[in-house]
Amino acid sequence: MPEPDEPGPAPAEASGPVVTDAEPEPAPDEAPAPEEAEPEPTFSALGLSEPLLRAVAEKGYTHPTPIQQQAIPWVLMGRDLLGCAQTGTGKTAGFTLPMLDILSGSRARARMPRSLILEPTRELALQVADNFVLYGKYLKLTHALIIGGESMSDQKDLLMRGVDVLIATPGRLIDMFERGGLLLTDTRVLVIDEADRMLDMGFIPDVERIVSLLPKNRQTLFFSATMAPEIRRLADAFLQNPKEVTVSKPATVATTITERLALVSEHDKREALRRLIRQEDVQNALIFCNRKRDVDILYKSLTKHQFSVGALHGDMAQSTRFATLEKFKAGEIRLLCCSDVAARGIDIGGLSHVFNFDVPHHAEDYVHRIGRTGRAGREGRAFTLASPEDRFVVEAIEKLTGHPIPRIPVEGLDVVEWAESDGRRRRGRKAAPAAKRAKEEAAPKAARAGGRRKAAEPKPAEAKQPQPEIRAVEAVAPEPRRAETRRTEPKRIPEPRYERPLRPERGTRPEREGRDRRRDDDLGPAVVGFGPDIPAFMLVAARPRRQHAATADLTAVEETEA
């Protein structure tokens, strides 16, 4: 069988993806890179039916991206596909378009979806659903979004009526199946999207189970940004005679992204971020934190400082998540403070900036995060705030990307030095006041060196550029920061115990009832039976697991920024 495509995806394809995933504004003027003079295939040459071509054309797209060129004809033939590509390459349209074509021939029966697309996050599932609506405009096909966090009965009703395309996250799909709302025996097309991420997130057992429920005789499309051995093993298990399509990652840090790194003390990070945002010409930006809790805190802080900001992480109500993302895409919110839920896959057109409020623990996540900007050949700027303990993660990132991130000072803030030790081994102290921590770092390390792996060789070259000594312009009062101290050094419950800092009166915060009320001011002293020596893990466990922006604890912000 001859390959239905031309071999050469030029490595420069990132410069001109014609169809990107759910890009809100298509910018039809944005022609493919002019230097590629080869005769570019059009969508109509790929074998798609007229209603689809019309929908595509209406969005202003004329030329398929490399992955679309390669995948679409193949998928139309009913063959399996192994796609090594990530968002931004036009991958989503690469499978939605031919799937719509395949499915348009007949109708679905109740409870028996004809195709299934598995996505690792709810936002991605929604994005794919949007694609089906967009391109299925002139076809009479139905789809259902089966994800957690939303009414199950609505989803069940949809399924009862019969859907052609089922877009789902694994957890809810299995739940639905177990409740008998779903039969997968007639599902002939399966898409596993972002398989590497499914693996990272531990979804693979679920995915394997789901696949076992599908008929053997089916078409499978499998996408992953990387092809690690484990992913390869899965692909072998799920696919039959697949065509492999590899699109060079647009994420090898697109040259259109300008990266900068500011090394500041943990204490100065919020202030540093505000200064960077103000001095940059920020149109819209994602701000990444490593923890959901810190997303909440930073969101509150930025709101308080009058920034146009929203928050997004997995503990927030699903309706809020989608609504916030919509507002951000629509430009009603200019900053989006988020966890890594938004690091991969989510495609927001034309982000001017990405800020890493925290350095990501995994170097690849850095690439994914900053890859949200600088897309489609546009300029993007990515700023990372590092604190002294982040030295080794930063080095890992620089090793991965192959270049050092230029350091910048933040005007008006102290420049600090890397800590000698890895922050991880001292994680309990992360939030301790900088001065105190600095003193501890300076102390002899004999005690903690024993039995530990030796710290990596300090890299001579890039680590210590001579940094200008800049003193704080405005005197920032050294606050006591009670909340953080207590959280991190639980053994001694600090005095004063019942002092009540400025905060709304009780009763004005209905969400802090019962168990939850013990969150901060009561937390320490009121634990019965332990006296002042409460084991650290108990204090950690006592924090309620779920909180979102609306109920987020304001303590840290109030106390550090009063």
Place this chain on the structure above:
DNA sequence: AAAAAAC
């Protein structure tokens, strides 16, 4: 170390 995902 943390994030994501099911009630």
